[in-house]
Structures are given as structure tokens and as C-alpha cells.
Amino acid sequence: MELDTMTYFDLGTFSRRLDNTLSEAQMWFDRGLIWQYGFNHEEAIACYERALEVAPSNVMARWGIAHCLGPNYNKLWTSFGPEERIVALTRAHVLLAEACDLSAIEVERALLDALTSRFPTDPEIADYGPWNDDFADAMRTVYERFPDDLDVTAIFVEALINRTPWALWDTRTGQPSAGTSTVEARAALDRAFTTQPAAWGHPGLLHFYIHLMEMSSTPEKALPHADRLVRLAGC
Structure with missing residues (x-):
């Protein structure tokens, strides 16, 4: 789509403030990050690229593009075509x-270093699971x-959750599936929502x-979060 600065989707006011960043670059970075969190990686990349046009030395826009060249919960590495994998891996490494x-400030450098563990150099590998595990370990x-x-x-x-997408829970027992990071992910989320009011605007x-909760035995626990997410964009 044509990304016009003045007529764009109302994505709400969420922002991750970057140091020494022009306001227009900040705007496009924030839009990219919101789309990234919504698993719309294509639109996120388009926004991050606009941020780079305005501020070519923007390190976090590069991080965002690289992150979005990889998989998400709705599009696994196995859903990438052979040529798509080659392009994604090559560009991410560059x-x-x-x-x-x-x-880059300390936390940005840490995020960049962690992201390097997400992308293999060989697009022909059959099992991307170890790379998903390595990225989770690095982000921990x-x-x-x-x-x-x-x-x-x-x-x-x-x-x-990307380690075992759509398999976080054993639907027969209602317990977290073996080999998943369900418990750890929930603990991190519960801590954020319990201790940081700003989490309810994230x-x-x-x-x-x-x-996390949609395939659990208590998906209704996520209803307040769903209601809040809808309101963030003024829907």
C-alpha cells in the first residue's frame, strides 16, 4: 500500500522512544513496531524502511526489519518458500x-546481539527448531x-511461544504441553501485567x-486483554 504520512491507519499512541531520533522517523518506527506485534510483518517492514529513509543511521529500524524477515506465530519457517528463505536470511544478516x-544504547545492543541467533547462514537446513530455541535462550x-x-x-x-506455536497446551489434560515454554511465557506476562500498569497499553x-491462553482450558482469562487491545486502536 502507499504509505502516506498524513492519511494512515489509526494504530493508537503506543511508542518506544528512541534516542536522538527525528520525529518522522520515530513515527514510522512506532508504526512498524505495532504492526510487528500484530504479526503483519510486511507492513512493519514497509514502515521501518520509511524510518530508514528519514534517518539512515537508525539502528532500531534495521533491527525491526531483520526481526520481521523471520517467522512469527502465524507464519513459521516451514511456511517460507525456498527463495523467500534465501532472501530473508541474506537480508537479515546484512x-x-x-x-x-x-x-546503540545498551538494551538496543542486547536486542541486536540476541537477534543474530535467530538466523542460520544456510537456507537449506531442514530443521529451524534449534534456531528458534537459540533465539529464545538469547532473549531470556x-x-x-x-x-x-x-x-x-x-x-x-x-x-x-514461537518455539512450539499452536501446541502450547495439551487440550486433553488442560496442562501445558511437554517441551513447551508455556509456563515461563505466562510467568513473564503475569509479572508485567501485575507490576507495570503500562503493560495494559502494550x-x-x-x-x-x-x-498464550486461546487453546488453554481457561481462554476466558484473556478476555480483559482482548478488550483492552481493541480499545488501543480506538475501535
């Missing part, structure tokens, strides 16, 4: 290498360093809680 040469380290950063929490939780945390 962007992350560029970002390493740019100035970032989360332990920055437990009160809500975006870090969101990206950590997403990495955890589109990623709200969205991921819905996915």
Missing part, C-alpha cells in the same frame, strides 16, 4: 551486520538484564497473552 557498526538473557522493559518482555515471550503483551 542488516544486523550494518547495525553492529552503528551507535536480555530479559534477565532488562526485566522492566516491556518491549524486551514482549519479544522474549514471543520467542518462547499491544504486543496483550496480543501474545491472547495467543
Whole structure:
């Protein structure tokens, strides 16, 4: 779609403030991050690219594009076509290498370092599971360093549930499935919603809680989060 600055979707007011960033670049970065949290990676990349047009040295726009070149809960690595994987992996590695040469604050550098573990160099590998696991492990380290950063929490939780998408719960027993990170993801989300009021205005945390609970025996626990997510965009 044509990305016009003045006539764009109302995505709400969520923002992750970046240091020394022009207001237009900040606007496009925030839009990209919101789309990223909504699993619309294509639109997120388009917004991040607009941020880079305005601010070519924006390290977090590069991080965002690289992140969105990878999978999400609704589109696994196995859903990528062969050529699509080659393009995604090649571009992600280029962007992350560029970002390493740019100035970044501590938490941004930690996010960049963690993201490098998400992308193999060989697009022909058959099993991407170890890379999903490695990214979750890397994000756990970032989360332990920055437990009160809500975006870090969101990206950590997403990495955890992406290890075993649509298989977080044993629907026969109502318990978390063996080998999943369901309990850990829920603990991180519960901590955020219990201790940080701003979590209730975070589109990623709200969205991921819905996915976490949707196949549990108590999906209604996510109704307040769903109601809040709808209101964020003024729907």
C-alpha cells in the first residue's frame, strides 16, 4: 500500500522512544513496531524502511526489519518458500551486520546481539527448531538484564511461544504441553501485567497473552486483554 504520512491507519499512541531520533522517523518506527506485534510483518517492514529513509543511521529500524524477515506465530519457517528463505536470511544478516557498526544504547545492543541467533547462514537446513530455541535462550538473557522493559518482555515471550506455536497446551489434560515454554511465557506476562500498569497499553503483551491462553482450558482469562487491545486502536 502507499504509505502516506498524513492519511494512515489509526494504530493508537503506543511508542518506544528512541534516542536522538527525528520525529518522522520515530513515527514510522512506532508504526512498524505495532504492526510487528500484530504479526503483519510486511507492513512493519514497509514502515521501518520509511524510518530508514528519514534517518539512515537508525539502528532500531534495521533491527525491526531483520526481526520481521523471520517467522512469527502465524507464519513459521516451514511456511517460507525456498527463495523467500534465501532472501530473508541474506537480508537479515546484512542488516544486523550494518547495525553492529552503528551507535546503540545498551538494551538496543542486547536486542541486536540476541537477534543474530535467530538466523542460520544456510537456507537449506531442514530443521529451524534449534534456531528458534537459540533465539529464545538469547532473549531470556536480555530479559534477565532488562526485566522492566516491556518491549524486551514482549519479544522474549514471543520467542518462547514461537518455539512450539499452536501446541502450547495439551487440550486433553488442560496442562501445558511437554517441551513447551508455556509456563515461563505466562510467568513473564503475569509479572508485567501485575507490576507495570503500562503493560495494559502494550499491544504486543496483550496480543501474545491472547495467543498464550486461546487453546488453554481457561481462554476466558484473556478476555480483559482482548478488550483492552481493541480499545488501543480506538475501535
